[in-house]
Amino acid sequence: MRGDPVISIDNITEPLGGNKLLSVLTEELAGLRPLGGSQMVNHLTNALFLFNGNNLTLLGDMCRRVLMCGMDPVSEHPERRKFGFSPVDRVRSDRGRYVGACLTFFGRTSPPDRRRWHPRWAAMSSGAVWYATR
Numbered sequence: 001m002r003g004d005p006v007i008s009i010d011n012i013t014e015p016l017g018g019n020k021l022l023s024v025l026t027e028e029l030a031g032l033r034p035l036g037g038s039q040m041v042n043h044l045t046n047a048l049f050l051f052n053g054n055n056l057t058l059l060g061d062m063c064r065r066v067l068m069c070g071m072d073p074v075s076e077h078p079e080r081r082k083f084g085f086s087p088v089d090r091v092r093s094d095r096g097r098y099v100g101a102c103l104t105f106f107g108r109t110s111p112p113d114r115r116r117w118h119p120r121w122a123a124m125s126s127g128a129v130w131y132a133t134r
Contacts, residue, residue: 003043008050016051016066017059025049025065 024030024045031040051066058066075081091098 004047006048006050008052010052012051012053012056015057015059017062022061022065025062 020030027045029042030045032043033040056068058068073081
């Protein structure tokens with residue numbers, strides 16, 4: 001309710017779903033009740049939601065609203081991995097190339113069957129997914 005641009009929900013252990021979450025992920029406004037109150041307040045939902053957990057599962061219609069990805073560093077302790085370079089320095093030194101790649105990726109036109117939910121996000125994300133998987 002603070003208007004954070006990124007909302008991260010960490011270490012999910014139960015299947016992810018529910019009508020309110022579905023609504024928040026697809027509608028431009030969500031009716032939410034502040035803690036301790038009884039009044040519903042409309043809030044913008046234009047935030048990036050990140051969910052993570054081991055063996056994360058989705059309930060019902062969540063599969064239409066979530067892009068699942070996995071990371072496998074092929075290591076028992078990925079936090080101990082060593083690189084022959086500094087990944088952060090590499091990105092900083094060639095920032096324009098990385099930003100350009102992201103803008104190119106998300107700037108592609110969407111396929112003809114755009115999603116009807118949350119039009120602005122659907123227009124951007126469905127085009128990027130379509131472009132990356134064609």
